[in-house]
Amino acid sequence: MGSFEITPEEQAQLDKALHDALNPLASALRSRSSGLPEERMWEADPIEVTLSVLAAWKVVDAEVKRLTAIAAGTAGSYGASYEQMGAVWGITRQGARKKWPEAVSRPAATAARTSGVFELCGGTAEVVPDPSSGGWRWTGRGADGTHGAAEAGASYATKEEAAAHAGAFLREHVPGRA
Structure with a gap:
């Protein structure tokens, strides 16, 4: 997997795009809290203005976290492991599992489909996944030698x-049972 470092030019473009997206949000938040029109936001007390900008970054941060979790879940659904996601994010496999606990299917869930x-x-019976329906089927051989299967x-x-259906079949096919 390649490096995910960005160039200084890409960093400058990203900074500009984020600031361009943030300014309307910061202006709207400041306008709602102060009652000033959005175009006069920068005329307010500098502390109030900078706190509005900080509040806007908090909103952006929450949205980035939400979108990141979606991206991790998508990567996991395509088969990416926590180790791979951690490497991309610059954290350990355990860190990735903690950060996005639902992103990768648990091995137990895979085992449950075996x-x-x-x-x-x-008698003996086997239950198997039915790929055509997404459900389960069974086959069995009773102790009396009778073969059976799901209809x-x-x-x-x-x-x-x-x-349970296979078990009912096996209970009915015991030698000498009337």
Whole structure:
């Protein structure tokens, strides 16, 4: 990954663009708090004017943080790791995880989408993700040798629901059960 340093010319352009965007906001904030028209903002007490500018930067800072979190979430949704995001931001992997806790899917969530095999009443069943529906399906073999599966076209919303149906099938197919 390349360097994300900016040139002095780019820094000057960025400073100008930020100040150009900030001035109307600072003027509006100062006008609301003082009752002076926006065009007379700079005629007010210098402390009041500079506090208006500081208040405007606070608004910009909050918006930058919001947009940064969105950008981190987008990067995470495309597969970027906390290590990669931290490197870009100049912080550690742990720092990135703390800064944007929802940006990267947890490994546990990925594991939850994996197949699972279980045994019950002497039979075996497997639950698997159904890519066509986003749900879950099951197949099984009862202890009496009977094969079974979710009905054609059936898909269950959760892994646990598919496992419950598979478990019911296994309980019905025990040798000698009447």
